[in-house]
Amino acid sequence: MKIHKNIFWVPVFAILCIARLNSQVNQPSNQAQLSASDGLMNCGHILDGPAYYLKQLENKSLDNMLKITKEEKKQIGEVSYAQVHKKEKIITEFQNKRDILQTFANLKKAANGLVHFKLHVIDSEDINAFTMIGGHIYLTTGLLTYVDSMDELAFILGHEIGHHEKFHLERKIKKIMAASAFFGTAGIEDFTKIAVDLNNKFSAPFDQINEYEADAYGFELAKKTGYDINRFTDFFKRLEKTEKRSMLIKLNSTHPFSSDRRKCLENHIAN
């Protein structure tokens, strides 16, 4: 696969993990109570159940249909990395640096070790974390200020590592490659348009399933590393206070609601 240097690759090949905070007023939830057996299949809305099964089917098809070589992944990773560094202000000095790097090192050591993970901090007030193929994990200073404990941060970093260990980024690229082949795109402009559409619209409910899966992985990894599982939900508890719930937002968002992610984590804690 030929790799082109185009700015649109950044959102396409990154998995953004925390929706930006907004000032909308929270709406009461009509969420059904979770039972212990719901697990990953229905951690949020009732529609997450069917979406989970469809996601498994999609994963299987993509894995059978397409292979991405190590070299291709490396090329995509290098292009994406260069673009983020061009666009964002990366800083090497930040508050609690020692503790943050130690937490990251602890988690890396406990992960499978198939990917070489690297942590970067972006100087931005946005509360965000994202990861890109090639093992690059980005946290904003806004997020670092927002977290209250290394336990919370360990869960967030574990979540990002989970996107790699569960092949989410790799399958995202395969999906875009498949769509490009299906639509018979000739040029990079068409290819990029499809890729952005896929990323922003059609993959939204499926991306929510990936978020739950990365949460489950992050939970287990941070727990295994010795962090306090009872603190992992703190982050979502604060976020959900500012989140507006509606079916329209749910269907168009790549992220589950914070309250659903929190309830799902509570389910993991209870089990």
Ligand SMILES: [Zn+2]
């Ligand atoms: Zn995520």
